Every structure is written in C-alpha cells, then in structure tokens.
Amino acid sequence: MSAAPAAKRQKASSPDDVASTPYKLIYWPGLPGRGEHIRLAFEEAGVAYEDTALQEDAVQQVLAQISTSNLAIGSALNVPPLAPPVLEHGDLVISQTSNILMYLAPRLGLVPDASNGDADAIYRLNALALTALDGLSNEVHDSHHPICTSLYFKDQRAEAIRSSKLFVKERLPKFLGYFERVLRVQAERDEANKWLCGAQLTYADLVLFQCLDGTSYQFPRAVKQLRDGGAYQRLFALHDAVKQRPNIAAYLASERRQPYGEGIYRYYKELDVVPEEDPEEDAKA
Amino acid sequence: MSAAPAAKRQKASSPDDVASTPYKLIYWPGLPGRGEHIRLAFEEAGVAYEDTALQEDAVQQVLAQISTSNLAIGSALNVPPLAPPVLEHGDLVISQTSNILMYLAPRLGLVPDASNGDADAIYRLNALALTALDGLSNEVHDSHHPICTSLYFKDQRAEAIRSSKLFVKERLPKFLGYFERVLRVQAERDEANKWLCGAQLTYADLVLFQCLDGTSYQFPRAVKQLRDGGAYQRLFALHDAVKQRPNIAAYLASERRQPYGEGIYRYYKELDVVPEEDPEEDAKA
Structure with missing residues (x-):
C-alpha cells in the first residue's frame, strides 16, 4: 500500500480532491466477468469502491453507458465506452479491463514500490x-x-x-x-x-x-x-x-x-x- | 511532437541516455501484422527505429524472443514475451501492441499536449x-x-x-x-x-x-x-x-x-x- 499516496500525488491533477473521490465500477450484475479483475484489485488493496452490479438498477446503469445515445454529455474530455467494465473516478470515465487496472494499480499499491x-x-x-x-x-x-x-x-x-x-x-x-x-x-x-x-x-x-x-x-x-x-x-x-x-x-x-x-x-x-x-x-x- | 521531450524528461529514469537510445522493433517479416501499429507511430513521428522484420535473420530474432528457452538472462527485471511485437529500448524489453504504444506515444508526441x-x-x-x-x-x-x-x-x-x-x-x-x-x-x-x-x-x-x-x-x-x-x-x-x-x-x-x-x-x-x-x-x- 506504500506506493498509493505517492502515486496519487504524482498522477492526479488535484491530488487532495482525487484522494477522497470515490471509485465507481459499472458492470453487469450476476457474474464475475471482466469486472472481476477490477474488484479483486480493490479488495486486495482494502480500498472502498461502489459496485453497481450489486445495485437494483445494475443493468440500466450499464446500458446507460453503452447505449448508442450516450454522447458523454457533461464531459469535455471523456468518450463513451463500447462495453463494460467502466470506471468512474471523479471526472474521469474510462473503459477496458487492462486499462482500468493500469490507472488503478499505482493508486492501490499494486505495482512494485517505485523506490x-x-x-x-x-x-x-x-x-x-x-x-x-x-x-x-x-x-x-x-x-x-x-x-x-x-x-x-x-x-x-x-x-x-x-x-x-x-x-x-x-x-x-x-x-x-x-x-x-x-x-x-x-x-x-x-x-x-x-x-x-x-x-x-x-x-x-x-x-x-x-x-x-x-x-x-x-x-x-x-x-x-x-x-x-x-x-x-x-x-x-x-x-x-x-x-x-x-x-x-x-x-x-x-x-x-x-x-x-x-x-x-x-x-x-x-x-x-x-x-x-x-x-x-x-x-x- | 512538442510533447516528446517533456515526456522523455518525465518518464525515463536516465533521460539523457534514454533520449539517445535507439528503438528496436522485433516482429515477423513479410506482413504488417500487429507490428504495424508500432511502425506507424514511429513513421508519423519521424523518429528512427530499427525494424528487425527488414533484416536477414528476421525470423530467428523473433524466435529467440518467444522461444521457451528464453529466460531473459542478462536482465534483472524483464520477463520473456509470449509473442511479438517486442520493443527494445535501452534495458527495457516489453511486448503487447497496446502496451508498447502506451510506452512510446508520449515519447513520440502522439498523445495530447500535456499543457x-x-x-x-x-x-x-x-x-x-x-x-x-x-x-x-x-x-x-x-x-x-x-x-x-x-x-x-x-x-x-x-x-x-x-x-x-x-x-x-x-x-x-x-x-x-x-x-x-x-x-x-x-x-x-x-x-x-x-x-x-x-x-x-x-x-x-x-x-x-x-x-x-x-x-x-x-x-x-x-x-x-x-x-x-x-x-x-x-x-x-x-x-x-x-x-x-x-x-x-x-x-x-x-x-x-x-x-x-x-x-x-x-x-x-x-x-x-x-x-x-x-x-x-x-x-x-
């Protein structure tokens, strides 16, 4: 876990905000799927995250992301994802399993200590x-x-x-x-x-x-x-x-x-x- | 191209060495394949690179990388690749197309200007x-x-x-x-x-x-x-x-x-x- 705060300071544009910003995983309910790789990272690190798969409107939340009518309105930078898993962290919305893991891992202490x-x-x-x-x-x-x-x-x-x-x-x-x-x-x-x-x-x-x-x-x-x-x-x-x-x-x-x-x-x-x-x-x- | 020098200074552990270190792409000869994505990045950026596909022992160079007897001897950190494309840059040897591109793109000025x-x-x-x-x-x-x-x-x-x-x-x-x-x-x-x-x-x-x-x-x-x-x-x-x-x-x-x-x-x-x-x-x- 020792690398996490350093990684946050280095990578986030507003470190204090982002450190306290909740993580939200958007994925299909009822199966581990590709979302599981994201869950395991959070769980091993002991870092809290919102998992929409456990919520009542789980399917709707995925569909809202991958719908062809999703034009990422309200963001100046994000692009809509083709498929889940999707990670929301502050203003950032990204997809693709290995990509989400690259973003998260330094923040969760799951890369070798930079020292x-x-x-x-x-x-x-x-x-x-x-x-x-x-x-x-x-x-x-x-x-x-x-x-x-x-x-x-x-x-x-x-x-x-x-x-x-x-x-x-x-x-x-x-x-x-x-x-x-x-x-x-x-x-x-x-x-x-x-x-x-x-x-x-x-x-x-x-x-x-x-x-x-x-x-x-x-x-x-x-x-x-x-x-x-x-x-x-x-x-x-x-x-x-x-x-x-x-x-x-x-x-x-x-x-x-x-x-x-x-x-x-x-x-x-x-x-x-x-x-x-x-x-x-x-x-x- | 404006982002390239900044990216080099930020990312490389020994910037002066790495900036002058040649890039070497190891890939199968005779077809564009997954290696083509790496080539197009170098070509667009106008950055010189060695392409083993154009060399006489092209196949042998790939086989040496993906052979089950490749135990990454001589490196303290690299692991052998399963398949090409493989990028060598100084001491670093990495594989997987999208991964190589993530490493290269900031160095080649192919990501949005960080400013x-x-x-x-x-x-x-x-x-x-x-x-x-x-x-x-x-x-x-x-x-x-x-x-x-x-x-x-x-x-x-x-x-x-x-x-x-x-x-x-x-x-x-x-x-x-x-x-x-x-x-x-x-x-x-x-x-x-x-x-x-x-x-x-x-x-x-x-x-x-x-x-x-x-x-x-x-x-x-x-x-x-x-x-x-x-x-x-x-x-x-x-x-x-x-x-x-x-x-x-x-x-x-x-x-x-x-x-x-x-x-x-x-x-x-x-x-x-x-x-x-x-x-x-x-x-x-």
Whole structure:
C-alpha cells in the first residue's frame, strides 16, 4: 500500500480532491466477468469502491453507458465506452479491463514500490495482464462461442466442442507454460520471488489468479489434469497463494463475489474435455 | 511532437541516455501484422527505429524472443514475451501492441499536449486503441480462424465462412458505429475536432487507421458497402486523413510497408462477403 499516496500525488491533477473521490465500477450484475479483475484489485488493496452490479438498477446503469445515445454529455474530455467494465473516478470515465487496472494499480499499491528505481514496471505488468487476458479469458470465452458472440451457444455447439478440444490440448498448455516460465525466471533471480514481477504481489498476479480460476470453472477436468501433471507447480502455487490472502479470502467468501454463470467463463458438460492425442481425429469421429 | 521531450524528461529514469537510445522493433517479416501499429507511430513521428522484420535473420530474432528457452538472462527485471511485437529500448524489453504504444506515444508526441492539464488522456487513448484492436484486429483474425489459431484455414473453412458472414453483418457495423459516434462526440464539442481525442492526432487514430485498412483488405466488399452507405463519414474521413499525412503517405509508398499476406488480415475470396438479411439462414442453405 506504500506506493498509493505517492502515486496519487504524482498522477492526479488535484491530488487532495482525487484522494477522497470515490471509485465507481459499472458492470453487469450476476457474474464475475471482466469486472472481476477490477474488484479483486480493490479488495486486495482494502480500498472502498461502489459496485453497481450489486445495485437494483445494475443493468440500466450499464446500458446507460453503452447505449448508442450516450454522447458523454457533461464531459469535455471523456468518450463513451463500447462495453463494460467502466470506471468512474471523479471526472474521469474510462473503459477496458487492462486499462482500468493500469490507472488503478499505482493508486492501490499494486505495482512494485517505485523506490526500486524501476519506472517502467507498469509496462511489464501490463504486458503480463494482457497476455493472461488474451489466453485465459478471451480465448476461453471464444471456446464456447467460436463462430460469433451474437449467436446462441446451441447454434454453435458442435463448433464449440471442436474448439474446446483444441484449446485444452494446444492453447491452454501454451499459456500455462508461459506463466510458469515467467515465475521460473523470477525464482532463478531470487528464490524469494514467487510473484510474476518478483518479490511483491502486483495486480498482474490477481489477473492471473482470476483467469486461472475462471478457466478451471469452464474446463475443470483439463485444468485438474494439467495441475496434477506437475509441470506448472509455481503457477498453481501462485493461484493458491492469492486465494489465501486475507482480503481475497474474505472477499471470495462474501456475497460480493458473484457466482459464475452466463459470462466469460461458462460450464457446459460437453465442453469439459481433456487433451486428447489427436483432437481433430476425435472431433471428426 | 512538442510533447516528446517533456515526456522523455518525465518518464525515463536516465533521460539523457534514454533520449539517445535507439528503438528496436522485433516482429515477423513479410506482413504488417500487429507490428504495424508500432511502425506507424514511429513513421508519423519521424523518429528512427530499427525494424528487425527488414533484416536477414528476421525470423530467428523473433524466435529467440518467444522461444521457451528464453529466460531473459542478462536482465534483472524483464520477463520473456509470449509473442511479438517486442520493443527494445535501452534495458527495457516489453511486448503487447497496446502496451508498447502506451510506452512510446508520449515519447513520440502522439498523445495530447500535456499543457491542456489532462493528465489522464493516455487512459482514454488506450481504451480507444484496445477497442479498435478487439473488434477490428482480433475479431477480424478470428473470422478466418474461428475454431483455433493452430488449425489450417482449409480445416475450418466452412466455419470461417459462417463466422465472416456474421462478423460483417453484426460486429463490423457495431465497431464502425462506435468509432463514428466517438468522432461525433468530439465534433459536437468543437467542429475543428476531427480526431478521436479531439483537435490533435494521436496514436489511437493511427491504430484505427491500420485496423480499418486491414479490415478493408480482408472484407473489401463489406467495407465498401458500409462506406458507400454514408453512415460512417467521419470515420472514413479520419482513415483518409491519416493516409494522406506526409510521413504516413511516404511510408505507405515505401518498401518498409509490408504487403498483407498470411497475417492478421487475410484475403480469401470465399470470405469476401457482404451483410445479408439473415446470415444464418444463408449459412444453413
């Protein structure tokens, strides 16, 4: 948390105002979704935030943001978002998960302490967060909706099965292996380094935790098989360590944590596949 | 360009060293790909950069970065990238297109002049860049490889046709309409505002130009139909204005601009579809 006040002083144009300005997350209700990455950052930092997903008019608040009639009236600088999550902080309204996290993380103490002289740490973290979201959020979502997001699952079920078999065989090990390697790089620098950016937990670890948690929900058999195989021990240790942090554990046990449902991560029994020797052979059968 | 020196002084830990430190872009040869967004930023700014795609060992340089044996030896802070583009600048090595652009843009004068007091402009720009990349780069790519990136096109040809029909009917107008609306918001604030962030060209405009240019290469009939329809006049005016900027025009006419090929954007005659009344009906026929 030590970096937060300094970050506020450096970045905000009116530091005293902004420090006391509430944070408001606007996101769909009833599922963790992409908004979850924002929630986990606030929860780990112990910083209060308004979550519109818990409010009665949750859907309307999202629709007001993404409506084609939203012309950002009342702001001289903001532009309307295409999709949630949306963060409001004072006069600022921004969208895109990784973008919101870049804005928030220095303010929440979730980047390495600047006293180590590494002014560019945020760019390393952002690359890691984007890579986790690419492979373990976007691609996982696309596995159940491969043809088009606008089509019902039932209308692309066969394609989703084929896509999921290839995902768990080829893409999932690629991404898990990548993050295991990043953790190995850090551990070889210093054995105390158990996080993606070294010795200190950052928001990239929270993103990776949530991505792995959601992927496990959608593909429980495949993730268990890969975990049991033992090739990704540092990665699953990170997942477990995030889950056990006091603020995160309390959050996950609370009613603020939404259950998985019809969001990014979905459980369909027919997609709960494990890597096959030849998924295409199997898919054609 | 006026913002560049100030940005350098503010952001770099050793400003005098970093200002004279060469930029090196590491990317696949023979196609514009995601690396193109980085190239356009350098070209518009008129800042020299090394482009490994033009070198004899271009493929090997990418492979050295993304190899599973790359453990970022020799750096105390960098982590290996999963995929290109990769930017090297002094000791810093970072990946992910939107991330590299966030790092570069203030140094290249491609964010609004900080003298307007808007310290958060970069977060608005990054959201716009990410949204363009989501809809007009990632989704366009997925239209020709909907089942899995690891599968040949011929093995997912029918699915690609179905996906492309839905993309041009539902997703493409959604994204074009979004950016048209952002430009309308800016124009209603001041009629001199013809760029995404207002009166000044930023890197988000370059990203949108390249996304639209690539999408037009893959779906020439659909984009022409939408352009001719007249509903996206500000957007196509932006595209044309970027294309005619002296540095960009000179670059596009040079041999440094790679032709489209087997990259993000691909031309397949059978995917060159136009919006139908009911693409699913058509797909089932």
